[in-house]
Amino acid sequence: MRLLSHNMLSSNIKGVTNGFPLRIEAEKVVVKQVDLNVRFLKNMFPKIEWKALVEASRTMGYAELPEEVEPSKLDSRDFLQKFHHALLELVLEEGALVCPETGRRFPVSKGIPNMLLHEDEV
Amino acid sequence: MSPRTAQIRLVSSHREVYEPCDDSFALVDALLADQANLLRHQPKLCLELGCGSGYVITSLALILGKEGHYIATDINPHAVRVTQETLEAHGVHAELINTNIASGLETRLAGLVDVIVVNPPYVPTPEDEVGREGIASAWAGGENGRAVIDKILPVADNLLSEKGWLYMVTLSENNPSEICLQMREKGYASRILVQRLTDEESLQIIKFWRDFDSQLEEKEMAENKTVPSRVMESLLSQFPRMPFLRGNNSNSS
C-alpha cells in the first residue's frame, strides 16, 4: 500500500465520526521506484491531506517532507521529488492501519489492506 | 510494443477466484472500443470494483498507459492477491484494497475518480446466496441479479468526478433500461458500447457519464414526476425489447 492510498482511506466502522487518518503500524516498509510524473503530482496535490501524509511518511521512516506547504512549492523540483517519494514510492508491505477513534486494527498483508468489517461493525 | 490488453496466460488464478469469462472479455472489448475517448479523457484516478483475477484492471492500465493511478477492490481476499500477481506479471501497478465495494474509500475519494469499471455479480439467485464467502459471491446477484448492482450505483455516483465515466456489465435480466433510467435521474447519460449473446447470457456493457442535458432533465423529472419523452425515446431505441420501458412509456404518454 502506497501512502496515496493511506491518504484516501478512513475507518469505515459504523458510528465512527473521526476515522481519518488511520494510524500506521509499520512492520515492513519497502521502497519501490516509480517514474516521476509532474502532471499527476500537481493534479493530486490539492486533494492530499498534507498533515496526514507528513505523519504517515514519518512513521514509515521518511522525515523529509516539510510540515507546512503552499502550492507555490510545486515549482521546486526538490519538493516534487520528496512529495513523489512519500506519496508513491514508500510501500507498507506488512503492518496495520488503526482506527483513530476505536483503535480497531485493519491488517495490511503483502501490501494489501483488509478493510472488511465484522457483522457488528457495519 | 506492449500488448494492448492482459494476456490470459499471464493472468493468475485461484480456485476461489472468478476466472476471466465472456463478461470480462466483453468489458475489456468495450474499453478497447472506447480507447480513443479514454486516452483523450486523460483519467487521473481509475477504480475497479470487484477485480477478481485482475484481468480487467490490468487491461485498463495497459490500454491507458502509465499516466494514471489505479485502484482495485474486491470483497474476496484471494481475489485481491491474485489481481496483484496478474498486475505484476504485466509490469503494471494498481493499489489493492480488500473491502466491500469501496468501503473505507468513500469519504476521501468522493468526487475524485475519473473512470470506474465494474463487472458485478449479476446472476439472479436467491437473496441469501449474495455475499457468501468464496467463489459464489463472484456471481450471486440476488433478486433480478440486482442486489450488489443497486449498492454499487450510489457509491459510483459519489466517487465519480465531474468528468467521471462508469463502465458496467449488465445482464438482460438485471433490467438495464431501468438502471439507465435511475442513473438518468441522478444526471447521467448512458450508452450501450457492447452487446453480447452467449449460449446462456445476453450481456450489455453500458457506459454512464455525467451529462449537462440530463441534469436539466433531472430537474424536470423532479418537478413533473414523469420522464420526458425524448429520454424515453433514446432509451427505447437502445433497449427495443424491454418490457419495463414499454409499459412505463405508455403510462407517461
Ligand SMILES: C[S@@+](CC[C@H](N)C(=O)[O-])C[C@H]1O[C@@H](n2cnc3c(N)ncnc32)[C@H](O)[C@@H]1O
Ligand atoms: C463477475 S466477477 C468479475 C471479476 C473480474 N472483474 C472480471 O471481470 O473477470 C465479480 C467480482 O466481484 C467481487 N464482488 C462481489 N461482491 C462484491 C462486493 N460487495 N464488494 C467488492 N467486490 C465484490 C467478486 O468477489 C468477484 O471477484
